[in-house]
Amino acid sequence: MMKIIKIPSVGYESNCWLLLEEESGCFSIIDPSSSIEQILQSIRQRNLDEKNLQYILLTHGHFDHILSVDALKKATGAPVLIHEGDESFLTNAEHNAYKHLFRRDLTMQPADRLLQDGDSLPLGSSTIRVMSTPGHTQGSVCYIIENIMLTGDTLFDQDIGRTDLYGGNMEQLQKSLQMIAAIQENYTIYPGHGSVTTLQKQRAYNPYLKTL
Template sequence: MIGPLMANCYIVWSDSDHTGIMIDPGGWSDTIEKDIQQEQIQIKKILLTHGHYDHIAGLSEAVNYTKAKVYIHEQDAECLSSPGRNISLMLGQSKVFPPANVYLQGKEKIEVNAELTFSVLHTPGHTPGGVCYISNNMMFTGDTLFLGSVGRTDFPGGSYSEIIQSVKQLMEYPEDTVVYPGHGEKTTIHFEKMNNPYVQ
């Protein structure tokens, strides 16, 4: 957990050649750099689940350190240049960030190497361009799905009906899929089916 609102920043890499990706650099610290150096990880891509400030606050530092390409859904692209859209203004700041290199629409395959590929699922509701990244039995849900809950929909562009539909899409994945949310502890699709009131 890192950044102004303690968002989860994830680094996923392949053991074979130590290439990997970073998801949601919501802040930056010496600890991140040390972890990358210790494991000798080559970060090739920075994947953003959405464009809110608490998930991109460390983006400039991440790009400078890794030289990796940045991916974001096209409907959240404006968040990188708009303090109003990225809600940094709500936190008393006015932050802008470098533009993304790749603008997603959903359903893409993002290949890191022969062993590691991520599928992109467009999951609007928290933001218009919210996405989840899925690889093998791992699902990175940003602020779409949390342990026992779902993301807020009262920010600009949010929609309660859309996030409910998005979460229903996620429930179609195998029950042993491990969910890594944007905040809080990990969970599974099975647990959410049984316990999350928003998917009952």
């Protein structure tokens, strides 16, 4: 069984998630936007072994989702994975929007592995599936495992991500949302910002999914 825990985040109000496969104790951190202290505290509070951190997963490369990537990798040795479309965001502050907003640099080490649509990532006895959903950025993805769907900044509760930053494309985002809306299952959605919702609710109430 998968369990998902929100790690409190200070500053930019991005959601950082701890995804745990309970039987094996294997886990993954998605979008390490919280401080490294908060992330390590959440891991230790649950008596998890840091060596069981399988992947540091990024839904996309914007600065508010990657803040503690290097620190978490250094503390645990876990590999960093991002879709190939956002590869440059880790090392380029123009691309990850930090420079655009704060006129300063914020960069990380290059990723350890680049993801593509349809990739499978084993987590204990379960598997995370990578679904490419470009539009917010070229390398935006959703991660799907069991009844859980992590949507990053592609889909929020009753809203969607902006497309005016580097690599954004509204037409593409609408196509990606169409693809998500067509999924039969009713996944619980854990977005990059805001509250947890379900795919069924978003099909009914999200104006961007309704009009498609």
